[in-house]
Amino acid sequence: MAVPLCVECSMCCNGSIFSRVPVSAEEQARLPKGRFFTKADGALRMRLGCNFLGEDGSCAVYDKRPKTCATYACRLLRRVNEGKIDDGSARNIVSSFKSYVAKAKEACARAAGEDRAKALEGKDADAAYAQLRVWRDEGVKIDPIKQDEARFHLHVLHEFIRLHFKSSYRKSG
Ligand code: SF4
Numbered sequence: 001m002a003v004p005l006c007v008e009c010s011m012c013c014n015g016s017i018f019s020r021v022p023v024s025a026e027e028q029a030r031l032p033k034g035r036f037f038t039k040a041d042g043a044l045r046m047r048l049g050c051n052f053l054g055e056d057g058s059c060a061v062y063d064k065r066p067k068t069c070a071t072y073a074c075r076l077l078r079r080v081n082e083g084k085i086d087d088g089s090a091r092n093i094v095s096s097f098k099s100y101v102a103k104a105k106e107a108c109a110r111a112a113g114e115d116r117a118k119a120l121e122g123k124d125a126d127a128a129y130a131q132l133r134v135w136r137d138e139g140v141k142i143d144p145i146k147q148d149e150a151r152f153h154l155h156v157l158h159e160f161i162r163l164h165f166k167s168s169y170r171k172s173g
């Protein structure tokens, strides 16, 4: 039997769409040690990619997960639940999403060059591109055409997210 769509996807948990999730003090207390932090205004957040996300795409704290996780449904999942798109088409969209993420990260690594590409491993596409900009501002020589290519792929990725997953996409949201 096919794994559930969200287990196959897991993009809203792995940092590809959001960088953090709101949690309450009670939710933090019932969860194992996570990557929690408190904002300047006192609001509690859990950093994503989530360290409770298993390699198979499942949530290791499913019964204890924060309410935001339990209630969130992206645009694609809502369309599936409303019968507006079939399961196979939804899985194709998830597969395309993964490929756009990979292309954006690969383009950042090409722009970084062989020596620095290693430092981008484990970063999501937005963070990898942000690092390129930091390096450039520090005076590191980054090929401008390759940097433009990375920005192009990141832009395509953001548009794809807006189209299928989160219409008001903003990574820090
Ligand atoms: S809610 Fe949407 S983005 Fe999150 S795992 Fe499910 S299909 Fe993927």
Ligand code: SF4
Pocket (backbone or CB within 6 Å): 012, 013, 021, 048, 050, 051, 052, 053, 054, 058, 059, 060, 061, 062, 065, 066, 069, 070
């Ligand atoms: S707690 Fe579970 S559902 Fe919530 S972000 Fe982490 S892996 Fe995803």
